[in-house]
Amino acid sequence: MNKNLIYPNKSIKNLTMKFRKTIEVKNIFNKISYKYDFLNNLLSFGLHKYWKRKLVNLLEPLNGEDWADLCCGTGDLAFLISDRVSPRGSITGIDSAKDILNIAKRKSEIKKNKFIRWEIKDVLEINDYSKNFDGICMSYGLRNLNNVEQGIKKVFYLLKDKGRAGFLDFNHSTKNSLSNIFQKLYLRLIVVNIARFFNLSPEYAYIEKSIRNFPKKNELIKIAKEVGFKKAEYRTILGGANGNTNFS
Numbered sequence: 001m002n003k004n005l006i007y008p009n010k011s012i013k014n015l016t017m018k019f020r021k022t023i024e025v026k027n028i029f030n031k032i033s034y035k036y037d038f039l040n041n042l043l044s045f046g047l048h049k050y051w052k053r054k055l056v057n058l059l060e061p062l063n064g065e066d067w068a069d070l071c072c073g074t075g076d077l078a079f080l081i082s083d084r085v086s087p088r089g090s091i092t093g094i095d096s097a098k099d100i101l102n103i104a105k106r107k108s109e110i111k112k113n114k115f116i117r118w119e120i121k122d123v124l125e126i127n128d129y130s131k132n133f134d135g136i137c138m139s140y141g142l143r144n145l146n147n148v149e150q151g152i153k154k155v156f157y158l159l160k161d162k163g164r165a166g167f168l169d170f171n172h173s174t175k176n177s178l179s180n181i182f183q184k185l186y187l188r189l190i191v192v193n194i195a196r197f198f199n200l201s202p203e204y205a206y207i208e209k210s211i212r213n214f215p216k217k218n219e220l221i222k223i224a225k226e227v228g229f230k231k232a233e234y235r236t237i238l239g240g241a242n243g244n245t246n247f248s
């Protein structure tokens with residue numbers, strides 16, 4: 001067989017798959033946007049707010065610093081950081097799904113917060129802002145990117161030399177561990193069934209698939225070091241169901 005004929009087809013196939021995933025993820029978050037905050041509160045028993053606060057406390061954003069909340073969704077982290085870095089710094093919330101970002105903007109108006117800048121963008125396609133931010137945070141976003149390694153590379157590219165980044169996401173634990181079994185049962189029996197009430201069960205069933213493809217903690221740390229971060233640490237939360245990763 002002629003190699004020249006195989007490689008272009010393969011790369012076209014990969015590109016098509018990546019493009020499909022980007023569109024699929026965008027459609028999912030546009031579709032669930034109107035119930036996103038409600039279901040987040042319900043399904044985590046409100047705990048996601050506590051974990052997000054914990055992440056921001058670990059990262060210690062300071063007044064005057066420039067920050068970005070990538071895959072910001074309805075902007076929970078951006079609002080928390082806004083309180084810390086204002087009035088001298090800045091915070092930019094970036095997301096690729098228009099409808100969920102519109103909810104973030106609406107929340108800003110209700111809170112009378114004119115400080116946060118909202119930008120609609122695919123994180124992997126940000127080509128400006130090199131070495132622009134003192135800090136970057138992402139909650140439940142990294143797992144949704146087309147390519148996690150490219151996502152971490154992008155974060156490194158966006159950070160100033162002494163910058164720091166923190167990620168909150170589901171933990172991908174070993175196959176037969178108690179937390180893995182608990183996570184699967186919780187996602188299949190509780191999350192998907194509750195989402196069914198709002199005709200959103202296929203969208204919430206996607207969570208399990210996205211965790212399956214997400215690197216485990218040691219792999220995340222390895223990627224961070226390879227990309228150029230000097231320090232990388234991982235902490236599990238809720239008996240291993242969630243994880244906090246910090247890079248600097």
Ligand SMILES: C[S@@+](CC[C@H](N)C(=O)[O-])C[C@H]1O[C@@H](n2cnc3c(N)ncnc32)[C@H](O)[C@@H]1O
Pocket residue numbers: 025026029040070071072073074075076094095096097100121122123124138139140141144145146
């Ligand atoms: C599970 S939500 C998390 C939202 C928010 N950070 C939170 O913790 O509530 C994931 C978000 O990532 C966004 N997203 C997924 N892929 C993205 C990409 N390539 N670029 C920008 N945003 C993306 C989705 O639109 C969605 O709003």
